[in-house]
Amino acid sequence: MSTMRLATWNVNSIRARVDRVTDWLERADVDVLAMQETKCSDDQFPTMPFAALGYDVVHCGFNQWNGVAIASRVGIDDVEVGFAGQPSWSDKPEAEAVAEARALGATCNGVRVWSLYIPNGRTVDSPHYLYKLKWLAALRETAATWLADDPSAQIALVGDWNIAPTDEDVWSVEAYQGSTHVTVPERSAFDAIVETGFSDLVRPYTPGPAVFTYWDYTQLRFPKNRGMRIDFILGSPSLAQRVERAEIARDERKTGKDRVGSPSDHAPVVVTLTG
């Protein structure tokens, strides 16, 4: 075991963002990066810019909007698309259901990393909302099994959870009244996974109110710091023991001439694990 920097970032299109992402990987000295909303098929993923920096990449694109990936410069082993019990959205053929998977697992230097894109839910009266809850319940069941099978396993559940676990995690409770991301069932589903033994590795190092990972592109939400905390790195007990520090790379959300191209609407989240 050696020191490892593990990050997650909803990149909102890897093809539109590859220069920003690789630029940040270098500056931030990140070893493993889980990405969400890559918005491309597997053959469209720009692997070369990552390879040039020494990163291997695995990707699973499952529709025109979404897709998850893991880039690692410390190796990638035992890649798995989706997990047992993961519900598929519809009665599509088996192959398409697998391609719809919103989870990609890989072992990087002894740490099992899951890049997760939890279903958005859209609106509380949408079938997508029920699908989201069903998906979270299946994740909890499976994750509990992983820990039961090996209580000392180093497992990271990282990504865009599309849930703000507490009122402190949104800029305005009123603004999200009646919306997804803040409902009791969603928060209970998140809490249930935490209770299974996966703790938020970042929050202890980023305390206080108005600490966010996502800001809507519109209405000057970022300059006004009107965001949500919906991107998380959850870790098994053995992984939690290794955390040395953590941060939200808020500056990567900035628009500016010192940055290449436009920003994602999410900021990266990082943990440093001791050796």
Add this chain to the structure above:
DNA sequence: ATGGTTGCTGCGCAA
């Protein structure tokens, strides 16, 4: 003021 922005096998729709 029901607005604003970003991305896409884009021309509306999901986020």
